[in-house]
Structures are given as structure tokens and as C-alpha cells.
Amino acid sequence: MTETSTETGLDAHPEQHPTPTGDQWWRSAVVYQVYPRSFADATGDGIGDLQGVIQHLDHLEALGVDVIWLSPIYASPHDDNGYDISDYRAIDPLFGTFDDFDELLADLHRRGMKLVMDLVVNHTSDEHPWFVESASGPDSPKRDWYWWRPPRPGMVGGLPGAEPNNWGSFFSGSAWQFDQRSGEYYLHLFSRKQPDLNWENPAVRGAVYDMMNWWLDRGVDGFRMDVINLISKHPDLPDGVVPPGALYGDGYPFYGQGPRIHEFLHEMNERVFVGRTGQYLTVGEMPGVTVADAQLFTDPARAEVDMVFQFEHVGLDYGPGGKWDPREASVLDLKRSFARWQEGLARSGWNSLYWDNHDQPRVVSRFGDDGTFWRESATALATVLHLQRGTPYIYQGEELGMTNVPFEGIQDFRDIESLNHYAEAVGVKGERADVVLAALRRTSRDNARTPVQWSDAPHAGFTTGSPWIAVNPNSTRINAAAQRGDPNSVFAYYRGLIALRHSDRVVSHGTFELVLSEHPTVFAFSRTLGDRQLLVLANLSSSAAEYDVAAVPGWEGAEPVLGNLPDAAPAVDGRLAPWQAQVFARAI
Structure with a gap:
């Protein structure tokens, strides 16, 4: 299915945003993230799909969750497992069809649950028609839909140091890719196949808002907004400071909470949500956001987003070298961080509460004890998270106590961030392969992406085929079938936590x-x-x-x-x- 509606959409829903009552439905809700590729495979091709989700809705209903957040199912080349979108209004055939999607949405609504879509609009795939047109030449009408810049003055494009600035990509290497045909570079904060959209262009914003309205008209209940605090860039794109030992400059000060971010998010709210009669949820993923930033983003009077995903607590076990230089985080560090956010958003705004997601290693291995005290630590960590003030998020398998994975070698990894880091660290910087692999085993995103462990059957009951990434070998012991009838299981304990939030307003509102x-x-x-x-x-x-x-x-x-x-x-x-x-x- 292709995009057929207009690109502007700037006249939709012009009414004033109503002031929230302070008793929004999502205060007592629990959200469950489904990463479809790894959830359940109904077709036997080794990749999870929408019918696989439908087949396990009884599990989610028994758990008691209120909202399903669905990671991207849009058409994609899958350079970054679907976070590189080539058509926002098409279902990727890997996951199924619109008939499957409509069936899933209707089944969730019949069960009293809501569906939140992943919104990835900081960037698209380089195979999206917008970028294909933009890359056709400097005179393209969509050229300024993305960030194009010539080489540095006096430099030859494509050679080291010729990039328009020194920013590094989140996925290693430069944040700029040279286009030989036009002689210019385009910006990509993530993969080179994920060019950044230019939100300074009102036509870009209009096309995004129009697409969001299209999905809401189809019946979805809101959006989780991927790296949404990065959409506003400083228009001069200045060089960043190069940290010690780094190859590239830190551009975050010039695109994190950029100069027009609040304007863009308020405009999004006005053009997409105002005037609708439904009850929607908007949560912005915001790496690097501070408490003071979140107070602004989530203040109901400002009408931007309902809550944000902040990264402070999941960065506490990063060493001086960042994510790939892990250290132990103390309990004091963790509880002081949580308390700072609880206090900071106590009078205005709202917290999102999470341990795990598709980008984070498993919490029971990270901050718990996945050996002797596996069950005890999984449930203790759940307790302190779910009973804080805010909306809790559960990542698939977390309710079973799924753990990190004993990856043997680099050949076992699938994540582009992990593979790029290994190539740069070992191949460019000359770091020891065993040291780099040890860090990958601890912090790689692939720890969260192995298939959900449904039973002790082959491939954990995830697929009848060969899974796209290997199943954790402990699936014979840790799986849903073994826990569902056990009143002392991790699953049963999560059910109790969720039921307490639903039944006792002191949990949701105190x-x-x-x-x-x-x-x-x-x-x-x-x-x-x-x-x-x-x-x-x-x-x-x-x-x-x-x-x-x-x-x-x-x-x-x-x-x-x-x-x-x-x-x-x-x-x-x-x-x-x-x-x-x-x-x-x-x-x-």
C-alpha cells in the first residue's frame, strides 16, 4: 500500500488543546512492548509476525496489561530491524498484511486493550521515496527534505576530513555519507541507510502529521516517538568537541533538544491530536534528556507529549568510555536517580517507568542476579519499578525473567550497532577482540532481541523454522508454559503487581x-x-x-x-x- 494523501496536512484539527484533568487513563495503565520480529512466528520463516502476536494475545490478557506498544511493522529494508522505514503506510510482508493488522487491532480493542504504534520520524530509510527523490539531484523539489551539505571548503568529497562537520554517528563512524552523484553529503545520526529528515522544512512536518492522522483514523491509540528530541538541529551544524579517545565530535549539543523542539512537538499535538474524541497516549523517547527538559516536555499546559523515556538510570553502568565500557552500577546510584525523577516530575508532568526495551540488555542480568537468585532478583526489580509514580512499561519476556545471552562470538550477533562497534573497535582502533566481545555480551541490544521463550520445545516454541537469531539456551528452563500455572513464578508476580496498580489508587495516583x-x-x-x-x-x-x-x-x-x-x-x-x-x- 502506498501513500496517497496530501503531504501538508497542516489544517487538520485546529481546535485548542483541552487541559488534562489530572486523572488521565494512562496513569493506572501498564504498557507492554512487542518487538514483532522476536515475539512469535506463525508462518515458520523464522521471523515473528502479526499473526504470531494475535496467537498470544491470551498471554497478554492474562498478564493484565492495558496497552500494547508495537515496534515498527512498516515496509523497510531492515538495515536497523525496521527502524529504517521505506513506506510509513505499508505493512512489511515479513510481518503480514493490513488484514492481519486490522485483525490484531480489533482483537485488542475487543479485549479492552489499546495499541500504540512506533513513530520513527527523525529519519527514514534511504529507500523511502522521499529520499530517493531528494537524492536525485540538487534541483530536486525534495532536496531540502533532508540535510544535504557540500564538502568542507577546499576538500575533496569522499576523502577523510571532508565531511561538513565532525559529528559521529550513534552507530559508529561519521554521521555523514558522501553521495558521489551529486558531490554532496547527507546527514545520518544512525545508519548510513537512515538519512535524517529536515524538520526545518514545513512540508516535511506536514507530511509527518498527515501520516500520523492517517494511522489514528485507522484506529490506533497513540504513538511511541523514536528519538523525537533529536528532530530539531542547529541550522549551522557546527563541529562538536571530540571526547578523549574518540574519532569523531559530539554533535549532541547541536541536535539534542534543538532550538525548535518544543515548537515542533506543540505543533504536532495541535495538528494531530487536538479535536479528536479518542483517548491517546504519546511518549517520546529522548536520549540525554534531563529532569528540567522533561518538566517542559510533559507539562500538560504545554501540550507536547504525555511522558518521556529518559536514559539516566540505564546509563549508570556505563564507564568513562560510554556504553561499550561497562561498570557496575550501585543500588545507591539507581535509587537516587529514580528519586530525582520522581521528585522532579511530582508537581507537573509524568514519569515513564522501564527497565527493559529492544535497545537495552535484560534487567535481571544487568542489575540483578541471573544465577542463584534469578527469580528473587527479577521480582524484586519489578517491585521497585512498578510501584513508583508513573506508567510502567514491560518489554516482552521481562515478565518471564528472560536473561542476557551467552553469545560465543561476533558471528552470533545481528544488531547493526554491535557489529559496527566491533568492526571499528577491533579493525580501526586495534582493541582486543576478546575485550570487545565481553562488552558486547553485556550491553548489546541483541540481548533483548532473542526470541520470546514460550515453551521448552525446539526454538522455545517461537518458530517451526530456523529463527533469525538464536534462542537463549536457558529456554528449556525459563519459558511461559512452565510459569503460567505456577503461582510462585515471575509471571504470576508480574500479574500481582499489575493488579495492584489497577485496584489501588495510591499506586497510580499517590x-x-x-x-x-x-x-x-x-x-x-x-x-x-x-x-x-x-x-x-x-x-x-x-x-x-x-x-x-x-x-x-x-x-x-x-x-x-x-x-x-x-x-x-x-x-x-x-x-x-x-x-x-x-x-x-x-x-x-
């Missing part, structure tokens, strides 16, 4: 206060709404912990609400077993 703030391993906080209060205590370590009962006065004899150790006698008594999490309630 205030947050960190307690035991300086304890090195116990993450503890209270939630308060009216005369009801919850206390959350969790020992995030593989050793027993003691805490000062005097720091949580009046909780002796409080009602136990939820706990992750079935055989433990719950009490606020100053002691917690390894990875024990316990929730108590009282009237105040």
Missing part, C-alpha cells in the same frame, strides 16, 4: 517519598494518597540486609500487601533476605 535514602542495598519508598499509605521495601543484593526500623516508624503490624518470597513471614522488622521485596499498607 505521592512518592524515598526512605532509607543512604542504605547501600535497600531501595525503600512510601506512596501516599489521602489517608492510605504503602511502604515498599526491597533488598537489591545477593546478601541479607538490615535496616533501621526507626527510619520507618509506625509500620509495625502493618498489612502485608505483596511479597516475592512465598515462604517468608512478612514484617517490618529491620531484616530482609537476599533480593526480598515486600509491600505493606496502612491507614494514616
Whole structure:
């Protein structure tokens, strides 16, 4: 299916944005991310698809989630697994057809669930008709739909140092690709096959808004907006500072929260959502965003987005060299980071809460103990996340305690970011292959992209064919079939957390206060709404912990609400077993 509607769309829904009531439906909702390529394969070709999602909706309904966030299913060459889109209004045949999509949407709505689409509009694929036309020559009517620049003065295009500026790509190498035919470079903050759209051009913005309206008219319930805080670039595109040991300059100060970002997001809200009668969710993925930035983006009075994905807590285990230089993150680091965001958005705005997604390694391996205390740490980490103030997000398999993968060698990886990093680190910088592989095993995005472990059948029940990426070998032990009927499983515990959010307004609407703030391993906080209060205590370590009962006065004899150790006698008594999490309630 091709795009047939107009490219401007700038006259849609001109009414004023209504002021939110403070009781939006998504405050008590839980969102579940489906990465279709790895969720379930119904056709036997080794790649997940829409019918595979449909076949497992009972699992999602039993879990109790309210919203499905669907990673890209649009037409794509799949250089970046679908985040390089060649047609925003076509379903990629790998995933199925529009009949499959309509069936999925109708089935979700029948079950009382909503569907949120992934919106990738910082860039397109280089195979998108917009870019094909833009690249046809300097006189193309769509030339300025993307960022084209000539080589540096006096330099020959295509040679080292001739790039228009020194920015590096998120996926290694330069952020500029030379086009031999026109003698100019185009900007790509990610893969060279993902050219950045020029949001300075109102025709680009109009085409994006028109496409969003088209999907909402089709019945979807909102958008998760990929790297949306990068869409506004400083028009001069100045050089960035080159960090120690880096090959390229840091361009983030010139495209992260760029000069017109708030204008663009407010305009998007006005042209897409205002005047509609449905209930929609908008969440912006925003790498590098600060609390102060998020206060502006999520302030309801500004009408930009409902919430943002921030990256502070998932960057705490990065060393001086960044993502590929991992270190251990302390519990103190984690809880101080979460508390800073809780406090920063307490009066205006809203938090999104997540551990895992398609870009992050598995939390039970990252911040937990995926060996001796696998179940305990998976459930303890879930407790401290889901009971904060904000909307929780679950990534597929997280509700089963899926872990990182024991990749043997570079041949086992599929992720373009990981492969490019290995090639640059080993082939260009001369780093030791074993050291680079150790970092990849810990932080590669492929840890999240192995197939969902449905059963102990071959390929974990994901496919009857050969999976596009190997299944984690622990699928014979960790899988949905083994957990679904077990009241003490990770899956059952997630169900309990979700049910608590739905049934107790103190979870969805109460205030947050960190307690035991300086304890090195116990993450503890209270939630308060009216005369009801919850206390959350969790020992995030593989050793027993003691805490000062005097720091949580009046909780002796409080009602136990939820706990992750079935055989433990719950009490606020100053002691917690390894990875024990316990929730108590009282009237105040």
C-alpha cells in the first residue's frame, strides 16, 4: 500500500488543546512492548509476525496489561530491524498484511486493550521515496527534505576530513555519507541507510502529521516517538568537541533538544491530536534528556507529549568510555536517580517507568542476579519499578525473567550497532577482540532481541523454522508454559503487581517519598494518597540486609500487601533476605 494523501496536512484539527484533568487513563495503565520480529512466528520463516502476536494475545490478557506498544511493522529494508522505514503506510510482508493488522487491532480493542504504534520520524530509510527523490539531484523539489551539505571548503568529497562537520554517528563512524552523484553529503545520526529528515522544512512536518492522522483514523491509540528530541538541529551544524579517545565530535549539543523542539512537538499535538474524541497516549523517547527538559516536555499546559523515556538510570553502568565500557552500577546510584525523577516530575508532568526495551540488555542480568537468585532478583526489580509514580512499561519476556545471552562470538550477533562497534573497535582502533566481545555480551541490544521463550520445545516454541537469531539456551528452563500455572513464578508476580496498580489508587495516583535514602542495598519508598499509605521495601543484593526500623516508624503490624518470597513471614522488622521485596499498607 502506498501513500496517497496530501503531504501538508497542516489544517487538520485546529481546535485548542483541552487541559488534562489530572486523572488521565494512562496513569493506572501498564504498557507492554512487542518487538514483532522476536515475539512469535506463525508462518515458520523464522521471523515473528502479526499473526504470531494475535496467537498470544491470551498471554497478554492474562498478564493484565492495558496497552500494547508495537515496534515498527512498516515496509523497510531492515538495515536497523525496521527502524529504517521505506513506506510509513505499508505493512512489511515479513510481518503480514493490513488484514492481519486490522485483525490484531480489533482483537485488542475487543479485549479492552489499546495499541500504540512506533513513530520513527527523525529519519527514514534511504529507500523511502522521499529520499530517493531528494537524492536525485540538487534541483530536486525534495532536496531540502533532508540535510544535504557540500564538502568542507577546499576538500575533496569522499576523502577523510571532508565531511561538513565532525559529528559521529550513534552507530559508529561519521554521521555523514558522501553521495558521489551529486558531490554532496547527507546527514545520518544512525545508519548510513537512515538519512535524517529536515524538520526545518514545513512540508516535511506536514507530511509527518498527515501520516500520523492517517494511522489514528485507522484506529490506533497513540504513538511511541523514536528519538523525537533529536528532530530539531542547529541550522549551522557546527563541529562538536571530540571526547578523549574518540574519532569523531559530539554533535549532541547541536541536535539534542534543538532550538525548535518544543515548537515542533506543540505543533504536532495541535495538528494531530487536538479535536479528536479518542483517548491517546504519546511518549517520546529522548536520549540525554534531563529532569528540567522533561518538566517542559510533559507539562500538560504545554501540550507536547504525555511522558518521556529518559536514559539516566540505564546509563549508570556505563564507564568513562560510554556504553561499550561497562561498570557496575550501585543500588545507591539507581535509587537516587529514580528519586530525582520522581521528585522532579511530582508537581507537573509524568514519569515513564522501564527497565527493559529492544535497545537495552535484560534487567535481571544487568542489575540483578541471573544465577542463584534469578527469580528473587527479577521480582524484586519489578517491585521497585512498578510501584513508583508513573506508567510502567514491560518489554516482552521481562515478565518471564528472560536473561542476557551467552553469545560465543561476533558471528552470533545481528544488531547493526554491535557489529559496527566491533568492526571499528577491533579493525580501526586495534582493541582486543576478546575485550570487545565481553562488552558486547553485556550491553548489546541483541540481548533483548532473542526470541520470546514460550515453551521448552525446539526454538522455545517461537518458530517451526530456523529463527533469525538464536534462542537463549536457558529456554528449556525459563519459558511461559512452565510459569503460567505456577503461582510462585515471575509471571504470576508480574500479574500481582499489575493488579495492584489497577485496584489501588495510591499506586497510580499517590505521592512518592524515598526512605532509607543512604542504605547501600535497600531501595525503600512510601506512596501516599489521602489517608492510605504503602511502604515498599526491597533488598537489591545477593546478601541479607538490615535496616533501621526507626527510619520507618509506625509500620509495625502493618498489612502485608505483596511479597516475592512465598515462604517468608512478612514484617517490618529491620531484616530482609537476599533480593526480598515486600509491600505493606496502612491507614494514616
